[in-house]
Amino acid sequence: MSGLRVAVVGAGSWGRNHVRAIAALREADLVAVCDLDPARRDAVARQYPGTLVTASLDDALARAEAVVVASAAATHVEITEAAIERGLPVLVEKPFALSLEAATRVAMKADASGVPLLVGHLLLFHPAVERLRAMIAADELGTVYYLYSQRVNLGQVRPDENALWSFGPHDISVALFLLGEAPISVAAHGRSYLQPGIEDVVFLIMQFASGVMAHVQMSWLDPHKERRLTVVGAKRMVVFDDMQPREKLKVFDKGVDRPPEYRSYGESLAVREGDIYLPRVPNVEPLSQELAHFVMVARGTEPPRADAWSGVEVVAILEAASRSLREEGRVVEIAPRARTQHSEKA
Ligand SMILES: NC(=O)c1ccc[n+]([C@@H]2O[C@H](COP(=O)([O-])OP(=O)(O)OC[C@H]3O[C@@H](n4cnc5c(N)ncnc54)[C@H](O)[C@@H]3O)[C@@H](O)[C@H]2O)c1
The missing domain is CATH 3.40.50.720 (NAD(P)-binding Rossmann-like Domain)
Structure with a gap:
């Protein structure tokens, strides 16, 4: 052919x-x-x-x-x-x-x-994200409690879209891909320091019906270059650090467990410090x-x-987050129609 x-x-x-x-x-x-x-x-x-x-x-x-x-x-x-x-x-x-x-x-x-x-x-084609999704689907992390990501660096300052619309699609699409659900509400704070009306720095929080919470930090006005996602589950915690040339995924066999039998409330939660390991992730260009x-x-x-409908879902979140940005972080609900279409297609 x-x-x-x-x-x-x-x-x-x-x-x-x-x-x-x-x-x-x-x-x-x-x-x-x-x-x-x-x-x-x-x-x-x-x-x-x-x-x-x-x-x-x-x-x-x-x-x-x-x-x-x-x-x-x-x-x-x-x-x-x-x-x-x-x-x-x-x-x-x-x-x-x-x-x-x-x-x-x-x-x-x-x-x-x-x-x-x-x-x-793009990140849905990143082998580390594919692996992380498989780990979550196989319950290797246990119940996912929350996740947060940092997508910050210095420049490229865009004249026509803010940091939310420029960076947000990556982290939002990854969160939806990993969790298999769309948020029910969002709240965002941000500030425009360099150009009026174009936020250089945005902090976004998404709440999901399952109880998962996701936080995304986005900025092109930052001394660090970070591309990092942390997922905290009941059994394990995982860090995906895309700035690492090779060891992009790190799994922490750590958590806080509730033993089946305990005498006092103070003993009821036990910190578990297990191994840290690095899953092998193929070195392919997303x-x-x-x-x-x-x-x-x-x-x-x-x-x-x-x-296209997963694109609509991400844009719905960006638009709701923009409304929240304009209203100083007010919690904005995501229209169920956009959510339903996404889950129907999933
Ligand atoms: N997936 C990713 O990881 C990723 C990374 C960076 C940028 N992007 C996205 O890619 C797009 C382009 O970003 P960029 O950094 O290359 O921007 P850029 O400004 O460097 O390039 C945009 C190009 O589009 C051209 N252009 C504009 N209007 C056009 C038109 N009507 N017809 C033909 N060409 C036209 C411009 O001349 C310019 O060369 C943006 O939407 C950006 O968000 C995606």
């Missing part, structure tokens, strides 16, 4: 990784790259002489069997809709859309036309995994791991 003919729209600092990874993928051919910026086009054209490099979306889509949308967030909906109208399967980068209304419209359009759509929730999956999705041989 010849490679799937893929066009990439948007070859900026992230899109060029898609360009590189698609060019390297055996199952795909990079047939076109579309970008409005002549300097970006020049850089791509020099590296990939056999690829059409153009400012015209129409010309790029005309050559393709499938499309990767990695342009600026504000353009995702319009370009995704154009691809769907041509019947082209789409991988759209996060954030899927900038409003729940637009995300829902795109998802309905994809459903109505039967066009496969994958949302670029982006290549995501794109290989996209080829299968486009060919109709695999269902999308993050379909």
Whole structure:
């Protein structure tokens, strides 16, 4: 079988990784790259002489069997809709859309036309996240009590989306993927220090019906570069540290147990300090995994791991969190409709 003919729209600092990874993928051919910026086009054209490099979306889509949308967030909906109208399967980068209304419209359009759509929730393709999910599903952690993640660094300061919309899709999609449920409410605090109205620092808390609580710290104004998730379960605790070159998952066989028999209340809770171990996680690039999956999705041989409705679910959470941000951390409930659609599809 010849490679799937893929066009990439948007070859900026992230899109060029898609360009590189698609060019390297055996199952795909990079047939076109579309970008409005002549300097970006020049850089791509020099590296990939056999690829059409153009400012015209129409010309790029005309050559393709499938499309990767990695342009600026504000353009995702319009370009995704154009691809769907041509019947082209789409991988759209996060954030899927900038409003729940637009995300829902795109998802309905994809459903109505039967066009496969994958949302670029990259971390769902991270082997450490896949392993962590398998551990939770196999009850190796026991009941999950709570989780928290830190996604902080210095820059890239974005002019059109805040730290919540830029970083949040990663941690929110991972939380939903690990827990298999969507939050019932969110609350967020944040501040804009560098640009008026664009929060550089956001603290988000999500509450789930099961009792799980998840906290996400997001910032591009921080001296540390952290990409860390901690999951605390009744039996074990796990840290996923994506800044570690190799030992990305660390399992702590630690907890606080309640022995079956005890004499006084003080003895009823016993701290257990067990082993710490490092599960072996394959060293594969999540982006290549995501794109290989996209080829299968486009060919109709695999269902999308993050379909349009899971994109809607994440946008619903982002939108509710934005409302909470504007209202100084008020608890905002998530509309059950968005939740139901997600769990029905799961
Ligand atoms: N999945 C991930 O891990 C990840 C990481 C970084 C960024 N992203 C997402 O990828 C997207 C792009 O981010 P970036 O960092 O590359 O931004 P960027 O600003 O560096 O690049 C955006 C590119 O899109 C081009 N563009 C804008 N409008 C266009 C249009 N209508 N048609 C064609 N090209 C257009 C711009 O010229 C620019 O080259 C954002 O949505 C971002 O959130 C995802």
